[in-house]
Amino acid sequence: KEKVVITKDQQAFMNVILDAYNRHQIPPDVAKKLLQEQYSAEENFLLLTEMATSQVQVLVEFTKHIPGFLSLDHEDQIALLKGSAVEASFLRSAQVFSSKMPNGHTEVLEERIRKSGISEEFMTPMFNFYKTIGELHMVEEEQALLTAITIMTPDRPYVKDQQAVERLQEPMLDVLRKLCALHHPHEPQYFARLLGRLTELRTLNHYHAEMLTSWRMNDHKFTPLLCEIWDVQ
Numbered sequence: 001k002e003k004v005v006i007t008k009d010q011q012a013f014m015n016v017i018l019d020a021y022n023r024h025q026i027p028p029d030v031a032k033k034l035l036q037e038q039y040s041a042e043e044n045f046l047l048l049t050e051m052a053t054s055q056v057q058v059l060v061e062f063t064k065h066i067p068g069f070l071s072l073d074h075e076d077q078i079a080l081l082k083g084s085a086v087e088a089s090f091l092r093s094a095q096v097f098s099s100k101m102p103n104g105h106t107e108v109l110e111e112r113i114r115k116s117g118i119s120e121e122f123m124t125p126m127f128n129f130y131k132t133i134g135e136l137h138m139v140e141e142e143q144a145l146l147t148a149i150t151i152m153t154p155d156r157p158y159v160k161d162q163q164a165v166e167r168l169q170e171p172m173l174d175v176l177r178k179l180c181a182l183h184h185p186h187e188p189q190y191f192a193r194l195l196g197r198l199t200e201l202r203t204l205n206h207y208h209a210e211m212l213t214s215w216r217m218n219d220h221k222f223t224p225l226l227c228e229i230w231d232v233q
């Protein structure tokens with residue numbers, strides 16, 4: 001059983017990503033807002049558009065600190081952000097949903113989301129994803145790396161130089177594999193389970209436009225930025 005060693009360079013690399021992830025705080029605590037009261041479908045839709053818009057801004061700032069990202073072709077930088085924004089919002093939503101809350105609050109939050117206006121058919125895949133993410137009990141380094149790895153996915157639509165993206169994703173996968181072995185020594189399959197969540201994320205990504213257009217209300221209004229990110233209108 002070889003000893004897992006994280007090199008000094010990998011430690012420094014990890015700190016840059018973790019620091020950027022923590023510094024670019026995700027939008028104001030949406031869970032607290034949702035726990036206060038049940039909003040109408042229209043209010044929830046507006047809340048999601050506000051949350052998603054500020055998350056895109058946060059995501060751009062975070063991504064700029066991923067080593068090597070700014071040296072990529074500029075059009076590829078846009079393609080990576082556009083291709084990962086929805087997955088990043090589901091990943092962050094899962095982390096919000098599975099964060100430690102006082103007894104009974106998670107159930108209330110689930111109920112509020114079930115009644116938010118999203119069509120019933122999407123609830124099972126969405127909550128399965130949230131619950132399996134919660135069961136992983138990721139440490140914050142793993143959360144930061146998993147978000148960075150999701151962004152640095154070579155096979156997004158319109159990416160021209162996929163090799164360049166692979167070269168940036170690989171060192172992050174190497175560090176993540178070592179972190180998993182260090183933080184979850186009794187779960188040799190933990191790293192594989194973590195990557196399996198990224199596959200689940202892609203299926204949620206597949207549903208997102210329909211989730212939005214089927215939101216139980218009339219006249220869905222999107223901002224130009226969200227039209228770009230959400231492939232709607």
Ligand SMILES: O=C(NC1CCCCC1)[C@H](C1CCCCC1)n1c(-c2ccc(-c3ccccc3)s2)nc2ccccc21
Nearest residue numbers: 030044047048051052055089092093096097113116208211
């Ligand atoms: O605000 C939210 N998520 C923020 C996104 C940015 C990052 C911070 C979190 C929404 C709210 C749901 C209830 C109604 C208001 C919006 N949310 C979701 C989503 C369900 C469907 C979602 C979606 C995304 C893109 C496209 C199509 C659909 S996000 N899951 C949550 C789990 C826990 C707390 C909030 C959660």
